Amino acid sequence: MLLAADVGNTNVVFALFDGREIKARWRIATDPRRTGDEYAVSLLRLIELEGYTREDITQIIIGSVVPRAIHNLTVLAEKYFNVTPLISGTGDAEWGFELDIEQPSSLGADRALNTLAAHEKYEGDLIVVDFGTATTFDAVDFTGAYKGGIIAPGINLSLDALVGNTAKLPRIAIEKPKSASVIGRNTEDQMLIGVFWGYVSLIEGLIRRMKEEIGRPAKVVATGGLAILFDEHTDLFDAVDSDLTLEGLAILAERAA
Structure with a gap:
C-alpha cells in the first residue's frame, strides 16, 4: 500500500492508498520542528486503529510546500517503515508535464499535484x-x-x-x-x-x-x-x-x- 503525505502550511494530510482508492486519511497540524519520532507516535497508532500495520505500507510519497518538513518525514519513512520515500517533483517522481512559467522551481508542490491530477x-x-x-x-x-x-x-x-x-x-x-x-x-x-x-x-x-x-x-x-x-x-x-x-x-x- 501507498502512504501519501500532503504537507500544507496548516496541516499534513496522510492518506493510505490501495491502488488509486483512499482507504484511510489522517490530518496532523503542520509543525516544521516535529521530528520523525513525533510523527511516528501519532501515525503508527492511527494506522493501527484503521486495522492496518506498518508492514502493509510498501511505498511512501511526500508532497510538501514546507521544505523544512521533508527531512523529518524522510526520517519517519526510513526509520519506521524501512522505505525510502519519493519526493514529488524530484527523481523518479518528476512532474512529467511542462511548467510554462518564468520560475518553475518556485511552483508549490500542491499546485503541481493539482495540475497533474486535474489533467488526468x-x-x-x-x-x-x-x-x-x-x-x-x-x-x-x-x-x-x-x-x-x-x-x-x-x-x-x-x-x-x-x-x-x-x-x-x-x-x-x-x-x-x-x-x-x-x-x-x-x-x-x-x-x-x-x-x-x-x-x-x-x-x-x-x-x-x-x-x-x-x-x-x-x-x-x-x-x-x-x-x-x-x-x-x-x-x-x-x-x-x-x-x-x-x-x-x-x-x-x-x-x-
Whole structure:
C-alpha cells in the first residue's frame, strides 16, 4: 500500500492508498520542528486503529510546500517503515508535464499535484481553484501544461487579519449568511456578508478574467476544505474534487513504481 503525505502550511494530510482508492486519511497540524519520532507516535497508532500495520505500507510519497518538513518525514519513512520515500517533483517522481512559467522551481508542490491530477481526470483547458491557507487559481491547458495562475489570501487569513487588527470585531464562523440581503443589520452579519459574499465576488471576478485570457472554454475544478461551502451556494464550479492533491501524489507514485 501507498502512504501519501500532503504537507500544507496548516496541516499534513496522510492518506493510505490501495491502488488509486483512499482507504484511510489522517490530518496532523503542520509543525516544521516535529521530528520523525513525533510523527511516528501519532501515525503508527492511527494506522493501527484503521486495522492496518506498518508492514502493509510498501511505498511512501511526500508532497510538501514546507521544505523544512521533508527531512523529518524522510526520517519517519526510513526509520519506521524501512522505505525510502519519493519526493514529488524530484527523481523518479518528476512532474512529467511542462511548467510554462518564468520560475518553475518556485511552483508549490500542491499546485503541481493539482495540475497533474486535474489533467488526468478532466478534459480540455482547466482552471483549478484550491482553497487552502492561500486560495490559488491555476491555469492548465489542454495538453496538461501548467501556464500560470493567481495567489490570493485564503478566506481564513482574511478573517484573521480583520479580527486581529480591529479592537471590537468578534471572531465569527465562516458560513453562508442567513439572510439574502447584503445590507447587514448587526456587526456579525455585516462581517459575514463581507467575508462570504466578498470572497465569492473575488472568485467570480478572477475566474471570469482568467477565462477571458485563456480564450477557450475552460472547466473550473475546485478543491480544498471550503470548496464544498462555496459550491453549495454558487454555480462557480464545474466539479468539486476534494482529494485532487492526494490523487496527484498517487499518480506520481504509480508512475514511479
